[in-house]
Amino acid sequence: MIDETRSWGIDVPLAVADAGYGVPPLSASAWRNGICPYAVGVSGRHTAHPADARPVQPAYAGTGRPPKVQYPEPAQTMKDLVVAVGKAAARPVSWREGSRPGKGRSGFKRMYSRFVALRVRPAGRGIRKVADDPELPERWLPTEWPANESEPVQFWLSSLPSGMPLATLVRLAKLRWRIEHDYREMKQALGLAHFEGRTWSGWHHRVTLVSAAHAFCILQRLARDPKEPVPV
Structure with missing residues (x-):
């Protein structure tokens, strides 16, 4: 779908996905390496090297195949890797409005937590098979580590540029929730799931109307908070 969208001359600025696309098998690794940029959820059990790690050529014993x-x-x-950096490295970040009443301009409290962002080189057999270079690609590892938790609670991988600010990394990684929320709103509040027609033209008409209504809702949201990221 992303390739087809690009064939229309439309740029895809960011692909956001849940942990189902962040797992280490070859298929997911190839998916991540095939699009750029991305921000996908991953499990803390997956492995990586620090960003400053470099591959070396082991000495050849003179018999058999030379070592890789x-x-x-x-x-x-x-x-x-995140625990080794320490909880003190976590910084507070606010990324969107919540649903609870607050004293801000919009009338709602903003969501915030504490985050660590490391540069790492994701490892694993699947990733090594996909990579053309013995040096594994460098990626962001944004991690949520709330002040009241003894260890990190959520992890992402991202191919966004190395100079990306922490607040931007967090907002984009957390955008997955907004996409799910908007999709639910389109199905329930705006009627996308209520369509019972059988023709392509009827379905296309319904999707067009729902998309226009959703665009109106997004414009209202931006009017309340221009800094909030919006799914594309």
Whole structure:
């Protein structure tokens, strides 16, 4: 679908996905390497190397096949990499309006938590098969670590540029919730799921009307908070 959209001359600025697309098998790794940029949820059990890790060529013993270039230290779980940095490295970030009443301009409290963002090199057999270079690609690992938790609670991988601010990383990673919310709103509040026609033209007409109504809702939301990211 992304390739077809690009064939129409429409740029895809960001692909956001849940942890189902962040798992380490080859299919998911190929999916992540095939689009750019992206922000996908991952499990803290998946492994990675620190960003400054470099592969080396082991010495050849003179018999058998020459050893392949490899990283000298074993990969660590993403959770362990974040824990090693420490909870003190987490910084508070606010990313969107919540549903509870507040004293802000919009009348609602903003969502906030504490986050750590590391540069890592995701590891795993599937990723090594997809990568053309013995040096694994460098990626962001934004991680949510609330002040009242003893360990990190949520992890993402992102191919956004290395100079991306933490607040922007968090807002884009958390955008998955907004997409799910908008999809539910389109189905229930705007009537997308209520359509019972059988013709293509009727379905196309319904989708067009619902999309126009959804666009109106987005414009209203932006009028309340121009800084809030909107799904594309």
